[in-house]
Amino acid sequence: MPPQRGRPIALKLLVLLFVPLVSLVGLWAFAAGLTGGEGMRLLEINNLVNNLVDPAEQVVIQLQTERQLSIEHISGKRQGDEVAKQRGQTDHALKRLHQLAAAEQNISPEMDAQLRGLNTALEQLPDIRTIASGYAPRPLDVIIGYNRIVDAVYRMYDAMILVPDTSLYRQARAITMLGEAKELLARERAVVTVVLDVGKVGKGEREAFTGMVATRRLLFTQALAQLDDGLRAPYDALVAGPAYREFLELEDLLGGQATFNGLPAGAATWPTDASNLWTAVERNQLEATRGIVSRVNPTANAILIKIGIAGGVGLLAVIASIGLSLRFRRRLVRELAALRAAAAELAEVRLRGLVQRLRAGNQAPEPIQIEPLTVAANTTEVHDIVQAFNSVQSTAVEAAVGQARLRHGVNQVFVNLARRNQSLLHRQLLQLDGMERGTEDPEELEDLFKLDHLTTRMRRHAESLIILSGQAPGRGWRNPVPILDVLRAAVAEVEEYQRVEVLQPPAIALAGSAVTDVAHLVAELVENATLFSPPQTRVDLRSTITPHGLSIEIEDRGLGLTRTEIDELNARLEATPEFDLAQSDRLGLFVVARLAARHGILVRLGPSPYGGLTALVGLPGTLLSEQPALAGR
Numbered sequence: 001m002p003p004q005r006g007r008p009i010a011l012k013l014l015v016l017l018f019v020p021l022v023s024l025v026g027l028w029a030f031a032a033g034l035t036g037g038e039g040m041r042l043l044e045i046n047n048l049v050n051n052l053v054d055p056a057e058q059v060v061i062q063l064q065t066e067r068q069l070s071i072e073h074i075s076g077k078r079q080g081d082e083v084a085k086q087r088g089q090t091d092h093a094l095k096r097l098h099q100l101a102a103a104e105q106n107i108s109p110e111m112d113a114q115l116r117g118l119n120t121a122l123e124q125l126p127d128i129r130t131i132a133s134g135y136a137p138r139p140l141d142v143i144i145g146y147n148r149i150v151d152a153v154y155r156m157y158d159a160m161i162l163v164p165d166t167s168l169y170r171q172a173r174a175i176t177m178l179g180e181a182k183e184l185l186a187r188e189r190a191v192v193t194v195v196l197d198v199g200k201v202g203k204g205e206r207e208a209f210t211g212m213v214a215t216r217r218l219l220f221t222q223a224l225a226q227l228d229d230g231l232r233a234p235y236d237a238l239v240a241g242p243a244y245r246e247f248l249e250l251e252d253l254l255g256g257q258a259t260f261n262g263l264p265a266g267a268a269t270w271p272t273d274a275s276n277l278w279t280a281v282e283r284n285q286l287e288a289t290r291g292i293v294s295r296v297n298p299t300a301n302a303i304l305i306k307i308g309i310a311g312g313v314g315l316l317a318v319i320a321s322i323g324l325s326l327r328f329r330r331r332l333v334r335e336l337a338a339l340r341a342a343a344a345e346l347a348e349v350r351l352r353g354l355v356q357r358l359r360a361g362n363q364a365p366e367p368i369q370i371e372p373l374t375v376a377a378n379t380t381e382v383h384d385i386v387q388a389f390n391s392v393q394s395t396a397v398e399a400a401v402g403q404a405r406l407r408h409g410v411n412q413v414f415v416n417l418a419r420r421n422q423s424l425l426h427r428q429l430l431q432l433d434g435m436e437r438g439t440e441d442p443e444e445l446e447d448l449f450k451l452d453h454l455t456t457r458m459r460r461h462a463e464s465l466i467i468l469s470g471q472a473p474g475r476g477w478r479n480p481v482p483i484l485d486v487l488r489a490a491v492a493e494v495e496e497y498q499r500v501e502v503l504q505p506p507a508i509a510l511a512g513s514a515v516t517d518v519a520h521l522v523a524e525l526v527e528n529a530t531l532f533s534p535p536q537t538r539v540d541l542r543s544t545i546t547p548h549g550l551s552i553e554i555e556d557r558g559l560g561l562t563r564t565e566i567d568e569l570n571a572r573l574e575a576t577p578e579f580d581l582a583q584s585d586r587l588g589l590f591v592v593a594r595l596a597a598r599h600g601i602l603v604r605l606g607p608s609p610y611g612g613l614t615a616l617v618g619l620p621g622t623l624l625s626e627q628p629a630l631a632g633r
Helices: 007-033 036-043 047-074 081-105 111-120 125-133 139-158 167-198 201-224 229-240 242-257 265-293 298-361 382-439 444-468 483-492 512-531 563-575 583-597
Strands: 498-502 537-544 549-555 602-606 614-618
Touching: 007 167, 007 229, 036 201, 036 498, 036 583, 047 081, 047 265, 081 125, 111 139, 125 139, 139 229, 167 201, 167 229, 167 242, 201 229, 201 242, 229 242, 229 265, 242 265, 242 512, 298 382, 444 614, 483 512, 483 537, 483 549, 498 512, 512 537, 512 549, 512 614, 563 583, 583 602
Parallel strands: 498 537
Antiparallel strands: 537 549, 549 614, 602 614
16 A cells, blocks of 8 residues: 655645745734834824923023023123023023923933933033133133033934834924024024124134034035925025025135135124024924924824734734744654655765775675665655655665676776786796896897896786786795895886986895785886986985884986875875776876785875975885895795
8 A cells, every 4th residue: 555645845835935924924013013102102292392392492592592692792792681681591491391301201211311411411501601701701612512502402302213214204303403404503693793703713713613504504405305395395485585695605705715814894794694594594493393293193193003903913914924834844844854864874874885895895796685765754745755765775776786896897807817917927937037048149138138127017017907906916925035126126127227226225124925015016106207207317216214114215307296286196195096997097006005005005205306206105114024034935
């Protein structure tokens, strides 16, 4: 009976795609619910306006008037009793502000912090008045003192957060900016009074006035850009009128053209120009403030209605989204985790172990059966993936066994051909040896020696095939052989042996079981040195005793290799790579690596001081004998 098929994964993916959408709507509704407090904040704005904004605005007006009268008093244009009377009005406005602010319960933490900052700034008012009434006060210092208090009021306005990113908020913020521009206009009036009293523009007055002008124009321009047509119309009319144009000319003249030595002839009209503009700006500011307050209640009601509808629906959506997400996520994650574990076991344990067993065995591999993967899942696609993995496993096992059989077959072919060639070449060497003994003709003897040398090289190549097949050559010695004889035997198997100079080695012998392999290994390295170096150069072969055994250095004078190529070759020599038929041009490298791994011999390549390569062969002490012995076959 076939296993019961579960629901398709497409349906589950559809649900998983639907859940984030529902969750997104729910999160939006939740965020809208969080902003419900902002709607209530709009409903309470009238109380804030009555208890904070209006009293604070009256304080600003009184401070602006007191600042102007104080500067005029310093310049001799006002009597002291007028200033004293204005100070009383300012104190009355401050007292009313403190009383109403203390009774207000809906002050936000941000606004409360700014209100405390305002109270701290107001504590400096008596000191400012003392300076203004003292002997020879500096008018600019008095102006700056009043400015700091007014700035604290406008920072409190900034903390009155309505509903960010709404049209109402932008209109209210623009009106606040117009109030700050109006304050800068009042400061400019005070500076104009100082300049007219002195009769010239001082450096401090010029810098202060220039900064005021730039800031006022920037705030005025930005605020008008944000106001809608209903609130901006009076200001557009003001900008187009003569009072504003005359004041702009005053600002340009005082800030850029007036000199330190005197004032232009028309300077006497500056107070009148500033007063005319001040009257119009104060009227427009009052109308704009009333207009924005009248919009608060309708906007707040609309926001609360939208939030109430969206909040109820969003709450249900959030609950449903959470339930569905948790259920389907838990089930799908469990199935996918089981599938991942099964796939990891297949790739990292089963197939890897199979390949290692096949490579380690010397016999022809037999067919292997591996248990199929099993994953507990209710999803159709997961079942299909498991079946696909099982098919992949079967195919991979068959491919690995087939490859192992092919490798084993190739190795057997190599061994059979090499053994046959080795036998024939050994017989040929014996025959050549007999012919060399039976002739005395020098020319014929030289030809026989060349033929003997060529046969020796052919025997080495045949033994290379045996070594690559994972077996050992047939030749061997019972007793240790002097290292000098081993090195000479290795050089004798190289075509250009005349170029190789064997320096006198230490009086030490090599174990007979390793003689053939070490001679073969050294012969491969020496032949590479002769092949990749110019014909007129020699190859040095020297050996020294080390604490760990015997070190043999083979140094040529060729072109050498790059550091990257040397590192790659050393990595192959150290890792003993498996012979790859596709890399037949590196047969010597594979042979050397196999022989070195068989006896624990270290083989490293490095740059030579003469520009070529130096091959270092480190024979371990276990292969060496302290006293040389005669070699015997």
